[in-house]
Amino acid sequence: xxxxxxxxxxxxCDQCPIRHRAVCARCESDELERLEEIKYYRKFxxxxxxxxxxxxxxxxxxxVSGIASLTQTMEDGRTQMVGLLLPSDFVGRPGRLTAAYDVxxxxxxxxxCFRKSPFEEMMLRTPHIAQRLLEMxxxxxxxxxxxxxxxxxxxxxxxxxxxxAIIARRDASxxxxxxAQDGSVAFELPLTREAMAxxxxxxxxxVSRQISALKKDGVxxxxxxxxxxxxxxxxxxxEAGDDTDGGMLV
Amino acid sequence: xxxxxxxxxxxxCDQCPIRHRAVCARCESDELERLEEIKYYRKFxxxxxxxxxxxxxxxxxxxVSGIASLTQTMEDGRTQMVGLLLPSDFVGRPGRLTAAYDVxxxxxxxxxCFRKSPFEEMMLRTPHIAQRLLEMxxxxxxxxxxxxxxxxxxxxxxxxxxxxAIIARRDASxxxxxxAQDGSVAFELPLTREAMAxxxxxxxxxVSRQISALKKDGVxxxxxxxxxxxxxxxxxxxEAGDDTDGGMLV
DNA sequence: CGTTATTTTGACGCTATTCAAAACCAGTGG
DNA sequence: CCACTGGTTTTGAATAGCGTCAAAATAACG
Numbered sequence: 001x002x003x004x005x006x007x008x009x010x011x012x013c014d015q016c017p018i019r020h021r022a023v024c025a026r027c028e029s030d031e032l033e034r035l036e037e038i039k040y041y042r043k044f045x046x047x048x049x050x051x052x053x054x055x056x057x058x059x060x061x062x063x064v065s066g067i068a069s070l071t072q073t074m075e076d077g078r079t080q081m082v083g084l085l086l087p088s089d090f091v092g093r094p095g096r097l098t099a100a101y102d103v104x105x106x107x108x109x110x111x112x113c114f115r116k117s118p119f120e121e122m123m124l125r126t127p128h129i130a131q132r133l134l135e136m137x138x139x140x141x142x143x144x145x146x147x148x149x150x151x152x153x154x155x156x157x158x159x160x161x162x163x164x165a166i167i168a169r170r171d172a173s174x175x176x177x178x179x180a181q182d183g184s185v186a187f188e189l190p191l192t193r194e195a196m197a198x199x200x201x202x203x204x205x206x207v208s209r210q211i212s213a214l215k216k217d218g219v220x221x222x223x224x225x226x227x228x229x230x231x232x233x234x235x236x237x238x239e240a241g242d243d244t245d246g247g248m249l250v
Numbered sequence: 251x252x253x254x255x256x257x258x259x260x261x262x263c264d265q266c267p268i269r270h271r272a273v274c275a276r277c278e279s280d281e282l283e284r285l286e287e288i289k290y291y292r293k294f295x296x297x298x299x300x301x302x303x304x305x306x307x308x309x310x311x312x313x314v315s316g317i318a319s320l321t322q323t324m325e326d327g328r329t330q331m332v333g334l335l336l337p338s339d340f341v342g343r344p345g346r347l348t349a350a351y352d353v354x355x356x357x358x359x360x361x362x363c364f365r366k367s368p369f370e371e372m373m374l375r376t377p378h379i380a381q382r383l384l385e386m387x388x389x390x391x392x393x394x395x396x397x398x399x400x401x402x403x404x405x406x407x408x409x410x411x412x413x414x415a416i417i418a419r420r421d422a423s424x425x426x427x428x429x430a431q432d433g434s435v436a437f438e439l440p441l442t443r444e445a446m447a448x449x450x451x452x453x454x455x456x457v458s459r460q461i462s463a464l465k466k467d468g469v470x471x472x473x474x475x476x477x478x479x480x481x482x483x484x485x486x487x488x489e490a491g492d493d494t495d496g497g498m499l500v
Numbered sequence: 501c502g503t504t505a506t507t508t509t510g511a512c513g514c515t516a517t518t519c520a521a522a523a524c525c526a527g528t529g530g
Numbered sequence: 531c532c533a534c535t536g537g538t539t540t541t542g543a544a545t546a547g548c549g550t551c552a553a554a555a556t557a558a559c560g
Binding site: 070072074075076078079080082083093095100101124127130131133134135137138140141142144145146147148149151152153200201241243 | 320322324325326328329330332333343345350351377380381383384385387388390391392394395396397398399401402403450451491493
């Protein structure tokens with residue numbers, strides 16, 4: 001089901017926005033050249049399915065721009081988001097035939113794809129790729145485990161605060177975003193209430209209620225439904241139940 | 251705080267019970283020899299702390315026998331287990347200075363340790379180690395994500411059933427365990443009710459109640475508090491809310 | 501046999517879910 | 531410009547499920 005918009009022209013790795021963070025981050029120029037031979041871009045519109053759980057995976061790749069989600073679904077329809085894929089994040093698992101999760105484009109999405117078997121071959125010959133992938137996978141594992149604490153032990157209010165804090169932090173690190181001199185942070189919510197609920201293990205009604213509560217209590221300020229301003233990030237982190245006095249992850 | 255029992259004699263890798271599954275699984279004999287130079291064994295008693303979150307990590311290693319748990323704790327004492335470390339599982343994260351989680355010996359535990367910086371050095375020169383570690387980390391990531399569904403979306407009863415199913419499956423794969431001809435499976439629970447609660451994001455009272463309920467409904471049979479018999483594994487999987495018709499993870 | 505840890509059971513309360521309806525919003529076409 | 535549509539979000543009321551507190555029962559241990 002490729003429409004015209006799902007294919008894009010070849011683009012140079014040098015000017016790639018995720019050049020220094022993606023799986024190719026450690027590659028030398030000659031290694032990049034070989035990667036360029038097997039890479040191609042694909043575009044997806046918001047809501048589109050990128051990969052179906054159980055399907056054969058014929059490519060792996062990196063998120064270039066936009067957001068995708070990894071979700072798991074039970075027979076009766078309950079769904080849990082198990083990962084949020086941001087620019088530079090890697091999709092797919094070398095060494096496995098079929099996809100374990102649904103991958104859905106949450107926003108409009110551009111991916112840099114590699115056909116799977118050439119990529120796997122190249123990984124064997126190119127330690128720089130395997131090393132970087134290991135590093136990224138370890139980071140993802142940490143993120144997944146951090147999220148297990150959120151899912152297992154936090155209240156609905158803390159869950160919402162945790163999600164907002166994560167988005168705020170990431171947004172701040174990515175593009176030196178709207179961070180006013182008074183220390184307030186502002187960002188656009190990339191997720192619907194339902195997507196937030198699926199990420200947090202809540203219902204969308206509870207998400208809505210808790211956002212309203214945080215707003216009433218002045219922890220956040222809303223402009224429209226999606227634009228969030230956090231006057232005091234420390235306050236938000238406290239609400240999230242996180243160690244406010246500096247994380248120890250060095 | 252090393253007591254005498256925490257150190258053990260050097261032992262040959264050839265006869266190691268986790269030789270084919272641990273981080274060293276792909277090593278050639280010459281690579282093993284170099285590993286043997288930097289390895290040493292440590293024993294821990296049930297309940298002992300192996301690593302404290304935030305502490306400097308000066309070693310990494312593999313679980314040889316016994317069970318350890320990775321847990322995260324909030325300031326107010328709420329705790330969530332984020333990983334169950336079984337024989338052959340890897341502990342520690344190359345490339346990071348301090349530990350992100352508490353590691354606790356759930357049962358008596360033997361670990362095969364490597365001093366961290368020699369191991370990191372060796373990883374750079376030995377693709378076989380890095381490759382295997384990547385593979386193991388990807389598996390752990392999958393396990394963590396599977397667990398996110400359990401924590402986020404399953405009921406207390408389903409959570410208990412899921413845990414029992416996991417232990418049963420693993421026990422069956424490890425040592426061709428007590429699997430009677432009628433298809434029933436039996437195993438020893440390696441966790442206290444409290445540890446189960448910490449893993450499942452429940453209270454120990456709820457764990458106890460749900461185990462009683464599963465017992466009353468004939469899904470499991472208890473001999474003592476810890477010895478579990480599962481007459482019908484399919485039935486247990488249904489109770490866990492899992493796809494009973496064969497998982498698609500190939 | 502007493503002491504302590506672990507587990508079970510009960511009664512009650514609270515949080516989050518469920519079901520339902522209304523408000524809001526963006527887009528489309530008359 | 532307005533009415534109509536479908537999707538998203540908010541709000542309300544009632545309920546269920548799990549947590550909390552308390553106490554008893556059981557097992558482990560010296």
